Amino acid sequence: MGRFIVPLVLFAAWWTATASGAIKSYQLASPRDVVREVIELAQTGLLWRDLGASIERVALGFAIALIFALVVGSLVGGSRAAERALDPTLQAIRAVPSLAWVPLILLWLGIGEAAKVTLVAIGAFFPIYVALVSGIHGVDRKLVEVGTIFGLSRSALITRVLVPATLPQLLVGARIGLTQAWLFLVAAELLAATNGLGFLLTDGQQTSRTDEILVAILLFAVCGKLSETGMRALERRLAGWTDTVPA
Amino acid sequence: MTSARIRGLRKAYGSQLVFDGLDLDVARGERVAVLGASGCGKSTLLRCVAGLERSDGGTISTTGEVGVMFQEPRLFPWLDVERNVAFPARDDTERGRIPNVLALVGLTHAARRLPKELSGGMAQRAALARALVRDPHLLLLDEPFAALDALRRIELRTALHEILKLTRASAILVTHDVDDALAIADRVIVLAGAPAEIAFSGTVGETAGRQAILDALGVHEPAGVRAAFRASS
Numbered sequence: 001m002g003r004f005i006v007p008l009v010l011f012a013a014w015w016t017a018t019a020s021g022a023i024k025s026y027q028l029a030s031p032r033d034v035v036r037e038v039i040e041l042a043q044t045g046l047l048w049r050d051l052g053a054s055i056e057r058v059a060l061g062f063a064i065a066l067i068f069a070l071v072v073g074s075l076v077g078g079s080r081a082a083e084r085a086l087d088p089t090l091q092a093i094r095a096v097p098s099l100a101w102v103p104l105i106l107l108w109l110g111i112g113e114a115a116k117v118t119l120v121a122i123g124a125f126f127p128i129y130v131a132l133v134s135g136i137h138g139v140d141r142k143l144v145e146v147g148t149i150f151g152l153s154r155s156a157l158i159t160r161v162l163v164p165a166t167l168p169q170l171l172v173g174a175r176i177g178l179t180q181a182w183l184f185l186v187a188a189e190l191l192a193a194t195n196g197l198g199f200l201l202t203d204g205q206q207t208s209r210t211d212e213i214l215v216a217i218l219l220f221a222v223c224g225k226l227s228e229t230g231m232r233a234l235e236r237r238l239a240g241w242t243d244t245v246p247a
Numbered sequence: 248m249t250s251a252r253i254r255g256l257r258k259a260y261g262s263q264l265v266f267d268g269l270d271l272d273v274a275r276g277e278r279v280a281v282l283g284a285s286g287c288g289k290s291t292l293l294r295c296v297a298g299l300e301r302s303d304g305g306t307i308s309t310t311g312e313v314g315v316m317f318q319e320p321r322l323f324p325w326l327d328v329e330r331n332v333a334f335p336a337r338d339d340t341e342r343g344r345i346p347n348v349l350a351l352v353g354l355t356h357a358a359r360r361l362p363k364e365l366s367g368g369m370a371q372r373a374a375l376a377r378a379l380v381r382d383p384h385l386l387l388l389d390e391p392f393a394a395l396d397a398l399r400r401i402e403l404r405t406a407l408h409e410i411l412k413l414t415r416a417s418a419i420l421v422t423h424d425v426d427d428a429l430a431i432a433d434r435v436i437v438l439a440g441a442p443a444e445i446a447f448s449g450t451v452g453e454t455a456g457r458q459a460i461l462d463a464l465g466v467h468e469p470a471g472v473r474a475a476f477r478a479s480s
């Protein structure tokens with residue numbers, strides 16, 4: 001019950017401030033306006049278009065990041081030579097605030113879908129990569145020895161010991177990566193988009209429609225929360241065996 | 248017929264020579280306890296026989312399956328007890344043995360539990376069941392009781408003794424505890440020196456009594472303590 005108190009108080013304050021006219025609607029739309037705007041956007045189909053476009057970009061960018069992170073992370077985690085060759089460069093790239101790549105990406109890929117998906121993928125890649133490499137490095141050598149004693153082949157050692165041992169870390173990385181994907185989506189769509197939730201934000205700003213801006217923010221919150229909840233459920237299901245306090 | 252035959256074993260870590268020509272035979276069904284001071288090479292010997300360490304010379308040959316049990320259970324935390332025990336099983340015969348070995352170590356009721364839900368003693372018994380599932384001719388036991396409290400220790404020791412008798416498996420037990428050695432082994436050897444050599448070898452109940460082993464280990468109990476011990480046993 002306690003966790004509802006602060007949101008309810010905030011909601012009441014929002015309602016009172018806008019209804020009494022203390023805050024003008026061009027500064028902050030009232031809850032009623034926001035609900036009306038949601039219904040209107042849903043009826044015209046714009047809501048689904050923007051929501052769909054954003055989800056598609058996140059899903060595609062995240063999937064690409066996941067594939068790249070799995071390939072590169074396995075290489076770096078599994079081979080000293082690959083680690084020496086790749087990791088310093090990747091760590092240097094990681095040190096660049098990823099949004100600094102935006103101008104270059106726009107120049108190379110234009111303002112189309114490719115640029116947005118690429119930006120999302122860059123954002124999601126690093127948390128997954130870092131988690132996977134540290135997961136592989138952290139595998140208990142003693143468990144690997146057990147596999148060796150039972151005469152497991154290299155591939156069996158990977159599938160039966162290394163993969164399950166690494167999975168919990170990988171899933172945590174994927175969850176953080178998905179959160180990053182949403183973050184980078186906003187950046188991509190704020191810069192150049194004709195649809196998507198980020199577009200809803202800029203459109204609302206340009207037309208001074210605070211109700212539209214609030215709808216976009218609410219939808220971001222819902223999407224972010226849903227993907228986080230989904231990933232946590234996946235962690236519980238696939239890595240419930242870990243003997244640690246859940247993060 | 249021997250279960251393990253070690254001839255001229257040489258093993259060095261850098262410039263430090265652990266063994267320089269060690270010979271040891273373990274007869275079929277024989278249980279040999281290896282004692283010695285910390286760092287004398289007991290565990291290294293076992294790891295060489297298990298194939299976890301490459302020797303620098305000499306030959307090690309074993310007959311039949313070899314099962315290994317460590318100081319820690321080393322269960323796979325993502326598998327329940329039954330699946331852990333099933334891990335080494337390669338065919339239906341070995342899989343068919345799973346219920347038996349679970350019963351043997353008294354874990355039938357805990358087959359579905361994850362390692363994190365087991366006590367230390369239960370986890371170690373699960374590890375023993377896993378080591379038994381291929382019906383090994385030789386069990387390599389590296390301080391298997393060291394991490395257990397006194398009661399669990401006696402419990403597992405007794406269970407292991409019964410199981411070894413039942414399966415007629417040979418065993419090499421590395422331990423620092425004379426009582427563990429006397430409870431399990433037919434023969435006790437003491438490793439000493441650098442490079443380590445067999446400083447003492449005796450049959451339990453004949454030449455390898457508690458005092459003889461302690462003497463070989465260079466442990467001197469104060470006379471008063473010795474008298475008290477004699478009086479109580």
